[in-house]
Amino acid sequence: MTVTASSGSPRVSPQLYDTLPLSSVRQAEQQDRFPDGGELDTLITFFRSGNDRLEAARLLASNAESIVARAANRIFVGGTPLSFLEEPLSTGEVSAKDATPLAADQVAFQDSVRTFTGTESSGSKGNFLSRLLQGNDDGDVRIVLPTGFTAISVAKYGPGNMRKSVRDLGWFLRYVGYALVAGDPSILAVNTRGLRDLLEKGCSLLATNVALQEMRAASAALLGDRPEARRLTIECFDVLLKELAVPTPSTRQKLGSSVRQGLQLPAIYALASETAQRFEMRSGLSGAEKAEIVRAAYRQVFERDIAKGYSQTPCEVEASQLVQGKLSMREFIRALGKSKEYRTQFYGRFVNSRVVELAYRHFLGRGISSLEEFRKAFSIVSNQGLNGLVDVLINGAEYAQTFGEETVPYLRDLGEEAQESAGWGSNRRLFRFSAPFESAPQYITLYAAYRQPLGDQHVYGGGNDPIGNQYGAIFPSATASVSTRPAPFGYDTRRLLVSNGLTQPGQMDSPQFRSSRPRRLGPKIVRLQQIATGGNSIPRRAGQPSIRGTESSTQAVIKAVYVQVLGNTGYATKRVESAENRLENGDINLREFIRLVARSSPFRRRYWEGLYITKAIEVMHRRLLGRPTFGRWEIDALFDTAARQGFYGLVDALINSPEFSECFGDDTVPYERFITPKDLTSRRAPTWKEQLNLEAQIEFNLRTRPELKSGNSFKTPGDITPRNLQSKANSSIENWVRSEPLRKSDSRESSIALTKPGSTTDNQKQPTWAAKVSFKGSASPEVPGARLSRALDSQAGAGFASKIGITSWVELKPPFTEDELKYAVEETYRQLLNFIPFEGERLTSAESKLRNLDINLSEFIEAVAMSDTFQQRLSRIAPLRVAPAASLALLGRTAIPSEVAEFLKTRAEEGQRQAITNLMKRRNPSDCNRLLQVKLSSFSGRTPFSSLKKMRGEQILAPTQLTTGSQLEALVFPSSTESSRSKFNSKRSQPTSKQTFVVPIQEGQKSGLVNALQTKDASGFSRRAGISPSIQLKAPFTEDELQIAITETYRQLLNRIPLDNERLDTAESQLRNMDVDLSGFVQSIAMSEAFQNRLFSMSPLRAAAAAGLALLGRASTPAEVSEFLITRARDGQQQATLYFLNKRKQEEANDVPQIKGMTTSSGQDQATIIRTSMLYRGNAGLNPPMDSPL
Template sequence: MTVTASSGSPRVSPQLYDTLPLSSVRQAEQQDRFPDGGELDTLITFFRSGNDRLDAARLLASNAESIVARAANRIFVGGTPLSFLEEPLSTGELSSKDVTPLAADQVAFQDSVRTFTGTESSRNKGNFLTRLLQGNDDGDVRIVLPTGFTAISVAKYGPGNMRKSVRDLGWFLRYVGYALVAGDPSILAVNTRGLRDLLEKGCSLLATNVALQEMRAASAALLRDRPEARRLTIECFDVLLKELAVPSPSTRQKLGSSVRQGLQLPAIYALAAETAQRFEMRSGLSGAEKAEIVRAAYRQVFERDIAKGYSQTPCEVEASQLVQGKLSMREFIRALGKSKEYRTQFYGRFVNSRVVELAYRHFLGRGISSLEEFRKAFSIVSDQGLNGLVDVLINGAEYAQTFGEETVPYLRDLGEEAQESAGWGSNRRLFRFSAPFESAPQYVTLYAAYRQPLGDQHVYGGGNDPIGNQYGAIFPSATASVSTRPAPFGYDTRRLLVSNGLTQPGQMDSPQFRSSRPRRLGPKIVRLQQIATGGNAIPRRAGQPSIRETESSTQAVIKAVYVQVLGNTGYATERVESAENRLENGDINLREFIRLVARSSPFRRRYWEGLYIAKAIEVMHRRLLGRPTFGRWEIDALFDTAARQGFYGVVDALINGPEFSECFGDDTVPYERFITPKDLTSRRAPTWKEQLNLEAQIEFNLRARPELKSGNSFKTPGDITPRNLQAQSSSSIDNWIKSEPLRKTDSREESIALTQAGSTTTSAKQPTWAGKVSFKGSASPEVPGARLSRALDSQNAAGFASKIGISSWIELKPPFTEDELKYAVEETYRQLINFIPFDDQRLTSAESKLRNLDINLAEFIEAVAMSDAFQQKLSRIAPLRVAPAASLALLGKTATPSEVAEFLKTRAEEGQRQAIKNMMKRRNPEDCNRLLQVKLSSFSGRKPFSNLKKMRGEQILAPTQLTTGPQLEALVLPSKENLASQSDSNTSRSIRNLTFTSSILGTQKYGLANALQTQDASGFTRRGGISSSIQLKAPFSEEELQIAIAETYRQLLNRIPLDTERLITAESQLRNKEVDLSGFVKSVALSEAFQNRLSSMSPLRAAAAAGLALLGRASTPAEVSEFLITRARDGQPQATLDLLNKRKQEEADDVPQINGMTTSAGQDQATVIRTSMLYRGNAGLNPPTDSPL
């Protein structure tokens, strides 16, 4: 078979039978009108009788065995026909549990006898007078034995024929039930027409006739109480009897020619199809009917009813002559094709190729059959124009044979005549309603591609190749782009794949191909390094070797698996946490973990559900094996697996295959090994290529190379980047070529330069070109911190640029000018919604009130805060960030934790606008005419850093409360003088009870203030542990109690819980001195919030997090082992209690803190080192990522 292009094979699933609703509205749909009264009455009757017809169908289905048994017992003798039934026919009968089980043949014999006897008794029950009066009821279903009928012997007929005959009788009854539900017996005609010849050859047609009459009588007897259902059932059986009496119809022939293929269509396909309505102009029709036929001609030629939709009536004179009988329909169609409207809509807007395609649809009702036919029509329209093409099509023999003189042309689609395989997809697109809006020709490109070899694409169509990214299964449209058309690839055809950095991949699907590894510049390989534990012999656990790996490496491997298999790192609800824990504990290998991720619901939802099987196989192949499929033989094998075993079978076939074992094994994450040429082209970044001038003459004369002035200093690419350090108008390129240095020499640089050999001597040689290269010069090392020191010591106005801000507040007091009002309004917009709105978005009414002094500036700010722009801005922010953002915008300061909790509570109960109103109420009365802003110094322009650092250092404020959370570092706490000046007795007693180390209470400053005010450039120091502790000893104040409770929550839960989550009982007991601080810590540790945090982690991570939170240090290996054993045996709360019991007695009244950062008596150095490695802020928020062992 020649490998060439294809027009595409879109799935076409026409309905193979008719229903009453479809047949009722089909004519109205074809005539482009609303249903009339009779059609609506038919629909109403159909839907009203729906329950009756469904009940009748269920009744026939539940009594199917009795009906079939009655018919079989009438035409077969010498056995029990129902015993040959392979599957039960009844769907409504329920077998009793108390009945003794019998063999299959015994059950069949019992049912046959019971059914036959019961049926006869039900027919003949009553006295003679009753049977005489009821005799007329069965007159329409009286059984008439045909001449020559004889019963069939079961022994002579054979078991095989008996099984087929009983099965066919059940099928006939099932189709009658379908027809009852559909309300139309067309499904019976479609499926039984043509069976006469088959029954005469393999069975007895007379016996089939008698069996159907018996089934009709039995069904009518069951439906005696439902007259309408009984009538429709009898009609269905009559259709079966009539169709079996009709000989098999002949096929529909499609005449061929020298350029067209002759085909034939089976009659049952034509009967099942939805045929187009024929409109034929006759002299005896009424005026309304003739007007409808004229409109049908408009719909065919112009593809829509232009007289109804656009009030256009082309060719009015010809239409009048047609109605009067002076003009034939054939000539009227010719006049429409040559009209001005047709020329405007279907000729002037398109190229000649598309004009030919549309003309075949409008005048012949089909597409183009061959390239020769297209060439002939194209030459005609090029030479003679539109009129010549219309004359050729209408004067042809095909038009005369198909439509004649008086029939309106119609679309010859499925069921009208046999369709050609060539141009199948183009025909489907040409018959769409959107064909007039597609200007690109379909057939000429298709027939041109027939004579060209295929490009490298997917064997079942380029639309099955996903776009080469890692984020999901995105496929190009198979119909919008010509390049995505399918192609008749051979079974042995293989695709051309591009190696993604592999070393000598060799022949495809060879051992060398599967074992090839990437080069240094190829894809990164991620492996899971597993270390066996134990001594000489590897200990066993559950039949598997005991292994362990570092937690950080395992998490990196797990992330790589999610990125490769799912396309991203996986959301919280998509991660397979149980499989992750098993992988971390060594219970499964990496290969099994990949299998579990591939079998998960997120993978199935992305790459299986909603995708065609060929597309799903292609994208799963890329995800799990790292390459596209080779060809049809590989796809067909997986297609068969999908049909037999489903989604999980395809996943197992890919992972259990030899290619996965040889390429990745049990410890390697799959990576992209091969890509398609299309992927390679799309991944190449576009670049500029100089046009090649072949006519230009090459000059071979030597010319001097241009020299650039350069200094002796060492230059790097970073020196030409604007650093905002010098306020010079010259460009950085000018600075690059200047001979003198752009900065002053540091004294430490001079001392280092004196130690350089030959640094004080100069060369006496003549300068050469090599010596003038800008990168040639002394590469002496620079003093550490010299650049930062120069920036800090700079006194000019070229230091670091300060962010241009606004003053701490803007005040608008009456009387004010228009400029002041405009400035205040614009700054309000900038602070709240980050931009000045357009005129149609501004709050003109609020601005007018502010201008007329009806409201003050605070009320205008509240109006802007209540606007949709500000509300939508807050709605897009995370809940915990909304309150600080609103407080900064409205109050000019950040919100405290209590204010955040109050804001979130009000927002949840009363809405966001009410929370904003409550926040505005916290403004001071003197700020009614002020726009409060973030109180940071700002400058208009540039300021030296030496001046800026002093102002910034003075603005670093001390915290309002003594916060000792583990996440804080380098705090600047109040001095001793400030602490001593406080007069409140409760606060003084609180400070006396709060124990701080001397280093915090000293006058030394830390953090950013220290870095800004120091004269050296040593920078920040390494973060240390928390050196302060909080104790709660009686007597204590309410403030001390709240500090201790808050810090306990922060240490264990990393947050202050909401009011509904707080341990109210434990806090009351602590306040009433019924328990001490250690008892409150125990209650928080055993709370549901802390236990859920530990349960969401892997076992080793839970042990590490619990140790850091409760003991303030890393757990020893013995403590970790004890925690895990107790957790598995007695539960996690008991393991938590055991950790609390390990706290020292002198720490009972202390809030837990990280105290394992420094060496103390009885604590080994390994624990200190391990604590420093595990410490990542609060243990509850950021659990340690390293293993505690």
């Protein structure tokens, strides 16, 4: 049994023989035309002679024993061969009075059959030699004895071999009758090819040849008055004789490879298949025949005759060259695959996965055989486009070996070659006529389903039922979309059932399983309490139980029966009142009452008449026995009972079963004992579940309840009294709760002391603070000098520059290098088309002219703007947005209202291309070698202060005050050298800054930092650390430090701690033995399947962002995202991951990757901090915008 999905097994039963009607219309069907006159005449003749052929077959069947006896008497001596016949050969033999009169020699056959060793009839006198040498007057059926033939002795041959030989002769004659009815002897060739070796080993091939000649002569004599039937019969026996003379052909081999298994196809299957018609272009063919071959190529590549159906003739020039012999069929197929019509029909409308599947059907005539083959083709179509995929398929060795240079590709269906069982259902769907209209990929979804376990469903597949019971076959529905597949469960497979509150149910279908009772929280058991009254009151019921005096409890039991069996309390018109009265009077027990309710018409209408058998069995099983069925074997047994005994027999079988007796007995109402896992899932109410944090610690922080201040103002009944509201005045202070009181001291000294390393002792703990409500503002102390920076003029040299929205450009002036040319061309494509096109889509002519200085950059931009790709892009935009989009792409700015009006007017009157031309004329002549661009502020943010200082040099204002030594010592933030190891401790550490800030302080003047630290809410608090400090692993290290580093690395890259079987044991051992450093261990995890699958499950842009956040600790820049996507498409995802790994700094080789992009540091702009905070969903002291960073 398999637990993953299969490709499905559609019922494909190809006819293993040919008939005259099929062979007559097959060629017309393959050529997509109506039958011609000759084919119709053949069909007319076949149907007109149908009665004669049927009568001839009936005559052969009626006289089968006589014909076989004549052949057996010819090759066997010393006994009666027909006495070894186990069953009569004459199926459908007529009675004596209705029998067809036999020929004169047939009368002699009857006597010779039964009395071969006794006296012979007068018509058949002579010894064995005379019978052996007797001839026949008909020349076409004259018996020719082969050289070396000798008769076989019955005694030496043995009874077992005699029975087999006589049976085989009867089979030969029976297949001749089949061939007569079919009008074609192919059924004989299929079933006789390969018997030569078998007959030579177990019998005599010469004797079989003589026996068939004798049967041919006897059948021809029998059909002497039917010339056409006689001719067909002789042809059939000739085919038998010819096939027995041919040795067993070798099997057809299909070579394997490293990703595909080798297969072989027996010759008889190839012979019996419906072979596809071959079309081969040759120089000696007529013009009509060559035109038909060209149409066959159209039918193969486009799946229909587009020349006849749609009057389309793609590649007319190549077709003319093909007819003239200047072009091979292989190159013509290549031209069709690269044509505009093929690109429109089979490339532009589908995703790349479906494009690969259809291309294999069109150019190789088969489906995809393996996942590796699909990955290779998908990579080609993603990197090189459709033209690259067509070239790879046609240039391959498989195409050359199968079709060669002049043969039109054909579908390699059943019988053409051996077929893989994997992907069987997808191959069947790909060969359908409706394949071009199915846009969903078949193979990649199938390969994905191979790796996923099956859903919890019924053993006979999914259904359309809206409730938890999935009952079996999938029926088409106009309102329900069924996506489940039939599960490949075996016959002996048992379903998994969940106990519904039972006490130790034990093994399935065991005595403990059947006698288990529910616990207190399980289903309620309802029993009928019966009282024994003896025989004094009612003599006829002496000793039987009575229920007198318990009428209320009896009605409760009856209601419970209706709820369990019918599903409701029982309406007045659906209650079985007579059975209720008999139960109350004690005439029947509760078990019989349940039987009568189950046999009632309401139960039958609800659970039998409106359902198919499998579903009805499942529902009745749940209602009467309280559990689902175990599997197919139980369903099949009940299905057989329903087929033989009907509805009432099925009800009796369930109630009379031993399981009902042991579980419920005669006094218990059935209850639900077991359910399926899907039932359990669907019955659970959807609730919010908080994620379990195993590292959390309980903190008991006592807090006094805030008292509302009572005002002295006059209150009236119309006033609103606020309740359960926090005081607005104390909201910023009350949001922070202290774990223990602080010592009363100078606020300035205590606050600054807490920032110094080593300022606390072992006996004194630092007070910790925890936020009880969400805080969206900046919770960290103000940076020294921040107010001064904000106070500076934004336009001054010492301040910050304004937002960057100034127009920029890419300039390309001759002479230029190849790199400069490539950069300008790619930027032009990216600005106008929003992507870099494939090689087959690039404007190679315009690029060559630009490279040769025949045109300038402005003319190249105009050539790209006039291309179909840019025009189609504008055509898909709303009219009012076309002019701004075109102006932004070509002029680097948005269009003014007058330009928009002129653009729309020109577009409506003269077309869109003329409007683009007029827009290009608005460019300044000085911009002929420039690509005008607009840099958005969302990507560059504000210019860093360090960059402005470097650009403007001496313009930055010098500080007016110098800092004294005592002031400097008092206001220095500690470095992170001491706190870098604090992560290895179990306690949470205070986040520290890695920079040192110095602020000048005058006498009597306090800085912004000191003012912030003097407030009540800032006296020693630290904002809740959302990001852990850095972790370093340098040799020598302890095992605890190693485990912490490994755990944090897994959590950073995989977002979870992997299971034991998912851990990289080899990489961990190398790190423990110091064979690799921590950066090598990070690279091993990044290259692992778990991390790669995590990236594969995301969209490309999300994958780039996730990889940058995990490996670099920050959001990726647009340039890094672009490089990641290009490397991923060209070299694969692992090489793209290496690109991010190489960007890690050398000094971080022993650091665990962590989120670093949410703190301001040198070389890191504000846009990166905002995007990192949006990805991490942290606050980071910012208020990031809500739109996506990508």
